[in-house]
Amino acid sequence: MASSQIIILAIIATSLATFISRFMGALTSEKVSVKSRVFQWFNCIAYSTLAALLGRMIIFPAGVLDESNLVTRVFVLVICISVFIFSKKNLVIPTILSAILLSFFNTI
């Protein structure tokens, strides 16, 4: 187990590593016009990077989610997305349902 000092250093390192990207983004944004091609390119990259992160979270999850079955995770995801679409884009129902379904399938 890490010592208290190491933990504090890790929090500082993590926060700095994260804030750099945000702050650089804020600085770059000052020079980017909404109508420019660069903005549109960044917009596409932002969505695809996020989608890549999500795809990885489902297929190759980190942490405790790794202890569930891949087929079950994909099954739960498909059901919940269907519920989202058919419930006029309600986000509360599919998110609660996802936790209940995965916990349930993981116990049987």
Next chain:
Amino acid sequence: MINLKVFLIGLKSLKGSRSPAIPLAACFIALGALLKDAGFNIQQSAASSLFTYALPGQLVMAESLLVGASIINIFIAVWLVNFRLYPMTVSLFPLLDHKSQPKWKYYLSCHFLAVTSWLIAKDGYKKIDKKNRIDFWIGIGIGTWSTAILMTVIGYLSADYLNKEMLIGLAIVNPVYFFCMMIGAMKNLSISIAVIGGTVLGPVIYLISTEWALLFAGLIAGSIAFLFGGKNGK
């Protein structure tokens, strides 16, 4: 200094049928429990969400500490996984820009940039007058950020009562919420290509390089979407 009415509209995005409060609660409760496992005390856990507020990076930090990684390695691993925040900021902040607003608002509020707040802002900015959009963003940010910190503390305190099945259930909530939001955002061809391409390429490139998967998948799928998607939405 801050338009209170618009700020409150942003803050109130935590309520209603599109509320992000449940997925935020689920993932930060799970994080609080994990941080306790990794040897953090309650103040350190709260500080992590207060100063970092980016879940994938915090997960990387906790897991790296558990395996005894060095601080430099943690810095690089977190920077790589959270680099997505750079294109996300550049694709949001120009929409909130107004010359009558002071720069400090942008420099400070960029800290609130996370997947949840970004998706909410992208979904709702058009309804807000251009001049006050940054205050709308600050409202969203304060709401989601404070929820995350509070839930980390609750997760830490309830760690002993959460069994593995419950934690697994909590862990799926966030990706499900994000996927639903992304599908809701697929209103034109370029965003659709970006989302589908990224979802496929992310795990595929991960097989080749775990560290660089997100950057490469995002860059390749995003550029394909940009080149072949025709006119883009915002």
